[in-house]
Amino acid sequence: MTDIESKTAAQDLAKRLRLLLDVAVAETGSEPTFTQIAVFLADRGMNLSRSRWTYMVNGHRYVQDRPLFEGLAEFFDVDAEFLVGQAGAETPAKVSAQLDLVRAMRSARVKTYAARTLGDISPNALQAISRFLDAEISQSLPAVRDGAEDVGAIQT
Numbered sequence: 187m188t189d190i191e192s193k194t195a196a197q198d199l200a201k202r203l204r205l206l207l208d209v210a211v212a213e214t215g216s217e218p219t220f221t222q223i224a225v226f227l228a229d230r231g232m233n234l235s236r237s238r239w240t241y242m243v244n245g246h247r248y249v250q251d252r253p254l255f256e257g258l259a260e261f262f263d264v265d266a267e268f269l270v271g272q273a274g275a276e277t278p279a280k281v282s283a284q285l286d287l288v289r290a291m292r293s294a295r296v297k298t299y300a301a302r303t304l305g306d307i308s309p310n311a312l313q314a315i316s317r318f319l320d321a322e323i324s325q326s327l328p329a330v331r332d333g334a335e336d337v338g339a340i341q342t
Contacts, residue, residue: 187248192248193245193248195248195271196241196242196245196246196247196248196249197245198245198271199242199245199248199249199269199270199271200242200243200244200245201245202268202269202271203242203243203258203269204243205281206262206264206269206281207243208292209262209281210262218261220236220239223239223258223261224236224239226257226260226261227254227257227258227261230257230260232253232254232257234254234257252266252270255269255270263278264278264281265278268281293316293319293320296319297312297315297316297319300312300315
């Protein structure tokens with residue numbers, strides 16, 4: 187694997203992990219902590235250091251550890267093939283079902299930030315910003331729903 191392929195694979199893994207973290211937030215109301223993930227894996231005989239988790243979730247280094255991927259897939263209740271980005275792996279149904287909620291949560295967060303930051307902005311301008319954000323986020327969702335590789339396309 188070339189350096190470019192390795193970097194791309196690391197970034198793709200990070201996108202899928204962040205998507206799974208977002209889905210977990212949508213399902214439970216809070217993001218799973220590193221400690222929760224590490225304990226879950228330790229109970230199954232696997233070790234995950236904080237630094238390894240950090241560079242995996244941030245896409246800094248590509249990890250090739252099938253048992254770790256299988257443990258993480260079990261934690262997030264998805265197929266390991268999705269997590270490792272195997273060609274032809276479908277986006278898990280639970281992920282697809284949560285994408286609209288994740289999109290809405292991100293959009294609301296951005297809209298709230300824009301409203302606070304811009305202060306005295308006209309209602310028409312705020313509505314225009316909201317429509318633009320909704321359109322941009324909606325355009326990227328079909329690729330994820332179809333199982334495309336770029337699950338990070340919904341990143342805001």
